[in-house]
Amino acid sequence: MHQGISCKGWHLSANNVGAALSTGLSERRPSTATSTAMSKTGLVLSGGGARGAYQAGVLRGIFEVAAGLGIQRPFQILTGVSAGAVNTAFLAAHADNPTKAVKRLTDFWGSLHSADVLKTDACTLAQIGWQWARDAVSGGTRRGPRAQALLDTSPLADLIRLHIPFDAIRRNLDANHLEAVAVSATDYTSMECLSFYMARRQVLPWHRSRRIGVDQNIGVAEVLASAAIPILFPPVPIGKRFFGDGCLRNSAPLSPAVHLGADRLIVIGVRKAVGIDVIPNLDSVPHLEDSVQPSIARILNVIINAVLLDAVDADIERLARINSTVDLLGRDAKSATTLRYIDWLYFHPSVDIAQIAIEEAHSMPSLIRYLVAGIGTTADAADLVSYLLFEPAFCQRLLNLGYLDALARTNDIANFLSSEDPHWSAEAKIPQTSEPWGFSETAQ
Secondary structure (H helix, E strand, C coil): CCCCCCCCCCCCCHHHHHCCCHHHCCCCCCCECCCCCCCCEEEEECCCHHHHHHHHHHHHHHHHHHHHCCECCCCCEEEEECHHHHHHHHHHHCCCCHHHHHHHHHHHHHCCCHHHHCCCCHHHHHHHHHHHHHHHHCCCCCCCCCCCCCCCCHHHHHHHHHHCCCHHHHHHHHCCCCCEEEEEEEECCCCEEEEEEEECCCCCCCEECCEEEEECCCCHHHHHHHCCCCCCCCCEEECCEEEEECCCCCCCCCHHHHHCCCCEEEEECCCCCCCCCCCCCCCCCCCHHHHCCCCHHHHHHHHHHHHHHHHHHHHHHHHHHHHHHHHHCCHHHHHHCCCCCCEEEEECCCCCHHHHHHHHHHHCCHHHHHHHHCCCCCCCCHHHHHHHCCCHHHHHHHHHHHHHHHHCCHHHHHHHHHCCCCCCCECCCCCCCCCCCCCCHHHC
């Protein structure tokens, strides 16, 4: 078994808003700064609250494989949403030393505690509860500010400022350490998804249905907005508007990277793939819990999956269909179409993160655990818990899971990063296992 990961420890613009391990490889590539000379590889990181730790683990594995190939920077374009936006900004700000950046990122997640992200004291939670109750019974007659979220995330802003030197992003772009970076957030006024981006070369803003690209410096506000889980976390002001989690209206999470010039994508999701081999019989009861009326927690789980986790899988399917269409076109038709073939490599957990959350739920702050228990069992609230479980015991297991999931696909990563074939693509080949990948005593 591999060793577990050892873990230690507002820029505002109203105008813009308005508008493999070397031993596992048979050959080594010469030292180079990028994976191929002609292509640009984009990294796409999805959302997921505390599940973002899984992405950091996968990234560590990818960078180790890349180092074995002599590739220092496997990605030229970085994009992320929600927790993925935090990881994206972190990598962009430390892009001058990618290897050190990934080490810092794993240390960041491995040492995270709930108090670093949320105020979990009794006084704060009681005050929030009183505000919600007062607003609910006032019948709209009360004037003044109203409750906006169930949790106070003010510590998160300080945490992000401490660990991400945002001024370094522009310096890294100018120094050619990066081509472009983007984070996405949802505008609560227009109900559109805005992708705030910075690029080394000029990239024209884009406008699609409910999706807009905005050329704007990325700072604390943009990252906080992208990670503001609706209802749980408060909206974040940028300019004169308020924003929330970028997953809300992000129907095409792969799009920003493509708009910024990527023709190859490495995508890291945070939900285990589940295949359906047969049409279910609604009269059968495969699990005892299925016959019980769903609790509020169970319904919230479904909403969280639908709103925050489903888009990446759907966009990967869309990309696969587009690639198949391009393959069917003749040379003349290909030159006449705007469709492009986009290589992709997709990672997702080999183990259900919700199950890990159930096993580690006891490490949540007692008051948060008490409030969650009020809407259903821990099993019913597993996905919700996995979003809020900012504790070392949980995050270190996800780091280890992601790291070993990546190492299990060393050949896929090596082939992708060193491939010159414009029609190469690899679907996920996650090994089947009955235990969480790589969970060892050192990760506890």
